[in-house]
Amino acid sequence: MTTIKDIAEMAGVSVGTVDRALNNRGRISPEAKKRIVSIAVKLNYRKNKVAKSLANRKLNLKIAVVLHIHSNEFFSEVFRGIERARTEIADFGISMEVYRCKEFNPRDQLHSIDRAIAEGANAVVIVPINHPDIIKRLHRLNEEHIPFVLLASVLEDVKCFSAVRCDYARSGWMAGGLLRVISGGAGNALAFFPSLSMLGHRQRMQGFRSYLEKHCPKITLENIIELPNDSFDSYRIVQEELSSHPQVNHIVYNGVYTEAGIKAIENSGRQIQSIFFDLSPFTKQALIEGKISAAILQQPDQQGYRAIMVLFDYFTANVIPPELTIVESYILLKENIEELP
Numbered sequence: 001m002t003t004i005k006d007i008a009e010m011a012g013v014s015v016g017t018v019d020r021a022l023n024n025r026g027r028i029s030p031e032a033k034k035r036i037v038s039i040a041v042k043l044n045y046r047k048n049k050v051a052k053s054l055a056n057r058k059l060n061l062k063i064a065v066v067l068h069i070h071s072n073e074f075f076s077e078v079f080r081g082i083e084r085a086r087t088e089i090a091d092f093g094i095s096m097e098v099y100r101c102k103e104f105n106p107r108d109q110l111h112s113i114d115r116a117i118a119e120g121a122n123a124v125v126i127v128p129i130n131h132p133d134i135i136k137r138l139h140r141l142n143e144e145h146i147p148f149v150l151l152a153s154v155l156e157d158v159k160c161f162s163a164v165r166c167d168y169a170r171s172g173w174m175a176g177g178l179l180r181v182i183s184g185g186a187g188n189a190l191a192f193f194p195s196l197s198m199l200g201h202r203q204r205m206q207g208f209r210s211y212l213e214k215h216c217p218k219i220t221l222e223n224i225i226e227l228p229n230d231s232f233d234s235y236r237i238v239q240e241e242l243s244s245h246p247q248v249n250h251i252v253y254n255g256v257y258t259e260a261g262i263k264a265i266e267n268s269g270r271q272i273q274s275i276f277f278d279l280s281p282f283t284k285q286a287l288i289e290g291k292i293s294a295a296i297l298q299q300p301d302q303q304g305y306r307a308i309m310v311l312f313d314y315f316t317a318n319v320i321p322p323e324l325t326i327v328e329s330y331i332l333l334k335e336n337i338e339e340l341p
Contacts, residue, residue: 059093064116081304106131176211238264
């Protein structure tokens with residue numbers, strides 16, 4: 001378990017300075033406080049659970065989690081992290097309610113936000129749809145002094161309490177670098193991305209494209225395709241694109257239904273090297289069996305968990321979080337995850 005002493009050693013400050021930073025008391029420079037809080041978040045620091053539980057049983061606070069879709073593989077993993085956080089905060093008088101909306105439907109998400117506030121939410125964790133009505137409503141949350149955390153998403157010109165996500169542009173850049181390595185720097189590629197109505201998805205796509213333009217002049221990007229939040233249609237679209245581009249020998253797949261992409265590639269009967277995002281059970285098995293070349297793990301469960309715990313730390317210990325917490329992405333190969341002989 002992480003202690004204040006551990007944080008002090010990493011930050012190069014005294015235990016007293018850490019105590020002042022985490023409890024918002026005494027004089028401390030903003031730079032030092034920001035560094036200490038960032039280290040505490042990364043180390044998953046929690047104060048004594050029993051003492052805090054006794055002190056805060058009468059908090060009676062509610063966190064609303066507002067999603068932009070009903071479900072998919074990626075957000076099933078995000079939700080697993082959210083549920084882990086729910087279990088940890090249950091003894092502290094903090095409850096949690098999840099509001100799911102129709103697929104990328106701003107009107108439905110707006111209704112979910114209003115409903116959450118009407119039902120007594122003291123704070124909101126949201127995966128916002130990039131729409132003027134949603135942005136306007138988030139501005140109103142600020143005016144109402146209701147803290148909200150942006151989860152796994154990006155919105156420009158919106159002041160939030162905190163944001164927890166991966167670095168979308170960098171994950172796209174990583175995909176471009178991986179493609180350069182597995183292709184030897186030459187070939188023909190297709191790239192599939194989820195709904196580009198989400199700014200973060202566009203940043204990932206732009207990062208991928210910019211890497212290829214800068215470093216891979218011999219790789220021809222035949223097409224970039226936006227995939228729906230539907231398994232059957234994703235399979236059909238990948239199959240049609242492969243049929244229309246017989247010269248393609250590399251794929252980058254960031255669709256939310258990985259099984260659809262894997263099956264479409266497998267059923268094409270072609271030798272195609274592929275890079276997938278995140279580690280669904282289908283991706284893991286395909287990686288172990290050598291059906292895909294590599295995966296980029298964006299730690300969706302950690303993103304969900306940390307978004308809730310940012311508010312938990314604020315409510316129980318008055319810890320002001322950093323404006324942005326980046327959850328690191330990792331490259332996975334067969335050798336990372338298979339059992340040793």
